Amino acid sequence: MNELSGFKTFLEEEMKAWEVPGAAVAIVKDGEVIFSEGFGLRDIEKKLPVTEETLFAIGSSTKAFTASALALLVDEGKLEWDDPVRTYLPSFKLKDPVASERITPLDLLVHRSGLPRHELVWYGADLSREELIQRIQYLDGNVDFRSEWQYQNLMYLTAGYLAGKVAHSSYEALVKKRLFTPLHMKKSNFSVEDMQKSKDYSLPYKEIDGKITKVPFRNIDEIGPAGSINSNIKEMVNWLKLHLQKGEIDGKQIISEQEMKTLHTPHMSCELMFPTKEVPISTYGGGWFISPYRGHHHLHHGGNIDGFTALVSFLPYENIGVVVLTNKDATFFPDTIVYNIYDRLLHLEEKQWSNELQKKLKELKATMTGSGEKDEKGKVPNTQPSHPLKDYEGTYHHKGYGSIKITYKDDKLEATLNSFHSELTHYHYDVFQMKIATFNHTLLLSFQGNVYGEIATLSGPFALEPGTKDIMFEKLPDERLQDKEELIRYVGQYKLQGEMLATVSLKKESMLVLSLQGQPDYELVPYKKGAFYFKGLDGFSVQFWENEQKEVQRITIIQPNGEFVGEKVKKEEEKVDC
Secondary structure (H helix, E strand, O other): OHHHOOHHHHHHHHHHHHOOOEEEEEEEEOOEEEEEEEEEEEEOOOOEEOOOOOEEEOHHHHHHHHHHHHHHHHHOOOOOOOOOHHHOOOOOOOOOHHHHHHOOHHHHHOOOOOOOOOHHHOOOOOOOHHHHHHHHHHOOOOOOOOOOOOOOHHHHHHHHHHHHHHOOOOHHHHHHHHHHOOOOOOOOEOOHHHHOOOOOEOOOEEEEOOEEEEOOOOOOHHHHHHOOOEEOHHHHHHHHHHHHOOOEEOOEEOOOHHHHHHHHOOOEEOOOOOOOOOOOOOEEOOOOEEEEEOOEEEEEEEEEEOOEEEEEEEEOOOOEEEEEEEOEOOOOHHHHHHHHHHHHHOOOOOOOHHHHHHHHHHHHHHHHHOHHHHHHOOOOOOOOOOOOHHHHOEEEEEOOOEEEEEEEEOOEEEEEEOOEEEEEEEEEOOEEEEEEHHHOEEEEEEEEEOOOOOEEEEEEOOOOOOOOOOEEEEEOOOHHHHOHHHHHOOOEEEEEHHHOEEEEEEEOOOEEEEEEOOOOOEEEEEEEOOEEEEOOOOOOEEEEEEOOOOOEEEEEEEEOOEEEEEEEOOOOOOOOOO
């Protein structure tokens, strides 16, 4: 086609400008594939070329497949868009009880749950889908339910899991049977582990310190319905055709025209990252962004995961679709290519998008990495931590985010959350900086003490989104202090002043319980050797004392208005309640 004259040269020049090692591009027009070709290298070291069958991770472009899987079930009468999610997943909960009861499958797809991203809950975590969904109930929202559009991967995980349950299948089996098979997507799959079994797949690359570097594959099987599909342009063109042809492929209606309309209809307005006069507004449907491009109705969804960026796009009224797959993450190269293709095929003056988008990308990176520079303005100079660094060591837990481990070594602190590791650098007082390299983000973590003078919690903006409350992690007791043999040493009866008896017993092999006559039992939580606090009672604690033979002999019960001291009255071995 004359419209594409010089396009290959343009594409290759843009690959150099954006430093993209390999890319594959396909164009569909009026039901025909008018362009399909690979460019550059899928493996730089081995100099292996990209072909039209090279598999790439498509990242969040997966979301439209998930939305379509639910549409299939609606067509069959097995699912209703506006039924509560709990109709199909009774155990599903959100922290907001109103949202928990009312959120629907359609709400999951159009990002109006009221929750920010909370990416660090799942990113790099070794958890099952059931475990991740169970954790959602402990995550704070930052806006009212259905009041704003907020991109939310955990909701898409839930939607895909729900689809599998309703279909008495798994998410992957449902999509493979009902979408991949009729669309002849034989090589497409759901895991980077499976992708690497293919003869033709791309390696992932990223710019690190100004150099294009191969990075490890990111396995996101646990969040699969939100972004784990891998495919090639040869198969993705059939996906485009399905949407351009309103749910029909090869003369067969796969999804009804009515439910395709549901997916393609704007449900929520959403803020644009880079508004321009060509793309002034944006909305979101079922797995698709819906926004005009130079006055033309445009549906699209990008995908970005470690080492890969994808963009799937179509103009329904012009019957044109484009898919761009690349092996470099965090790039707007696909947008540059898609816009140029539309300019050519719509006979518009070609806008030089590359310079503008590269400038916007630099501004975005500066905003993300500059968070630390902005925070420096609030830094109080010449301060010290309130405790020796070793006192901050320990495991801190949040029911939604799991555990963050702080370790002390060589006079330094290091934090580990899921697969993220970062040295903690002192900022001021009891505040330390933690770098999340994958997200190019720096967090300020604040440690807090309890009434006993011990470090008890840490908190920080782990949700990575403005307007969200800091996530607070509680310090867990040192496992060494919960050893059964250690705890048995404290078991026994202690005679306090006034002839009152305090009984200390062991339950469930790792829990000390203190009983006082006429009072409820109190669970004792260890915070240092021989010292415990009363769970749920601030200001109440117990200290056990040893004699010269290292035998536990005395007890001190500390409370806000005084102390009670007692001697152990039984020297024989106590009965242990396990």
